[in-house]
Amino acid sequence: MTSATTSASGRSAGVGLAGRSALVTGAGSGIGRSCATALAAAGALVHVVDIDARAAASVAEEIGGRPHVVDLARRELVEELPADIDILVNNAGLQHVAPLTEFPPERFEHLQKVMVHAPFLLLRRTLPHMRARGWGRIVNISSVHGLRASAFKAGYVTAKHALEGLSKVAALEGAPHGITSNCVNPGYVRTPLVEQQIAAQAAAHGIAPEQVVGEVLLSRSAIKRLIEPEEVAAVAVWLCGPHAGYLTGASIPLDGGWTAA
Ligand code: NAD
Numbered sequence: 581m582t583s584a585t586t587s588a589s590g591r592s593a594g595v596g597l598a599g600r601s602a603l604v605t606g607a608g609s610g611i612g613r614s615c616a617t618a619l620a621a622a623g624a625l626v627h628v629v630d631i632d633a634r635a636a637a638s639v640a641e642e643i644g645g646r647p648h649v650v651d652l653a654r655r656e657l658v659e660e661l662p663a664d665i666d667i668l669v670n671n672a673g674l675q676h677v678a679p680l681t682e683f684p685p686e687r688f689e690h691l692q693k694v695m696v697h698a699p700f701l702l703l704r705r706t707l708p709h710m711r712a713r714g715w716g717r718i719v720n721i722s723s724v725h726g727l728r729a730s731a732f733k734a735g736y737v738t739a740k741h742a743l744e745g746l747s748k749v750a751a752l753e754g755a756p757h758g759i760t761s762n763c764v765n766p767g768y769v770r771t772p773l774v775e776q777q778i779a780a781q782a783a784a785h786g787i788a789p790e791q792v793v794g795e796v797l798l799s800r801s802a803i804k805r806l807i808e809p810e811e812v813a814a815v816a817v818w819l820c821g822p823h824a825g826y827l828t829g830a831s832i833p834l835d836g837g838w839t840a841a
Contacts, residue, residue, distance in 0.1 A: 595821035598623035603665045603706070605652060605698065606672025607645075608635025610771030611721055614813035615669050617643050622817055627662055630672070652698035653690055658705075665706040666713065667820055670699035670743070671721040675773065677732045688735040695739035696746065703750055707759070716759035717820040720747045721812070724767045724835040744831060751829030760828035764815050767835035768797045770806040802837030 602619045606612035608630030620626045620643035630636040633649040640647035650657045652672050673695045676687045699720065710716025725733060726740035743763065750761035768774055774797070781792045798804050815832060818824055833839050 595622045595817050597820060600624045600666040601627070601664060602667035602669065603627040603629060603662065603702070604669040604671055605629045608632045608639055610773060611769055611809045611812050612671040613639050614809035615671060615816045616645060618813040618817045619667065620645055624667060627665070629661065653693040655701060658698050658701045661702065661705065663705045664709045666710060666715065667717045668702055668706050669719045669721065669816060670702065672698065673721070675733070676735050679732055680734050683734050691735035691739050692742070696742040699743060700746060707754070710754070710759045711757040714758045716754060716757070718747065718750050718754070718759065718761035719816045719819050720761070720763045722763040722765045722831060724765050724833065724838050726763060726765055727831060727833065727839050748829045755828060760819070760825065762819055762827060762829070763831040764812060765831050765833045765835060766807055766812050767801050767838050768806050769812060770808055774806065800838045800841065801835060802840065807834055807836065
């Protein structure tokens with residue numbers, strides 16, 4: 581581990597990642613973008629993976645990383661991504677809301693491909709390099725929905741629970757080689773995905789956006805505010821730092837007390 585560095589933003593305080601390579605999926609937006617930015621601020625060379633070419637290019641340019649335009653649902657493309665990765669952040673994800681009986685099977689399958697199958701393929705691809713270096717960090721951006729269910733989110737809840745299992749297996753297999761694997765489990769995060777949901781629900785219910793946040797999204801959270809993507813990224817970077825080496829196979833709830841109730 582290199583000596584600790586502190587970025588201008590303070591996001592990488594205590595974590596020095598110079599000489600490390602990181603791959604962040606879904607890094608063109610939201611939480612992935614914040615993780616990529618924070619890892620780069622800590623000194624890592626970041627591979628910015630996203631299906632959105634413009635977003636991938638703009639984030640990569642901003643942080644001095646490398647863009648990769650890849651649809652993670654396509655195995656042959658995932659298997660062309662770099663394998664010499666020290667830090668893997670499995671972040672890309674998407675939501676579909678429908679009752680089980682109306683949930684389109686192809687949509688269910690797509691969610692599993694992006695949120696479970698791609699992380700599995702990327703683990704297979706990058707673990708040999710981590711093992712050879714005797715050091716690796718796997719950070720899986722799960723969700724409170726990796727620990728709890730909500731109605732109408734069959735595809736998402738299934739995928740996130742599966743990611744939890746995959747993360748634990750990687751923790752057990754990685755331990756003898758200096759590799760840790762953990763999940764981060766946010767509640768509702770202020771990202772474009774959630775901002776859109778707030779606007780849509782406000783229009784659908786004929787209520788103000790603040791009411792949607794307080795009464796709908798945060799009804800199960802003890803802390804009545806959204807979490808910011810930078811707060812999630814700070815934990816992801818901390819998991820790569822010198823004080824987190826004994827933490828593995830865990831799931832860190834950044835859920836404002838949702839799972840405490
Ligand atoms: P976002 O929509 O802002 O970003 C997701 C990114 O993933 C986008 O840039 C998108 O282009 C990319 N992506 C989607 N499908 C892809 C594919 N097939 N191939 C490559 N890239 C693809 O979403 P976000 O809110 O930042 O969510 C990121 C992760 O955090 C997801 O796994 C999500 O489940 C999880 N999460 C989000 C929240 C929240 O409230 N926003 C809460 C808990 C967990």
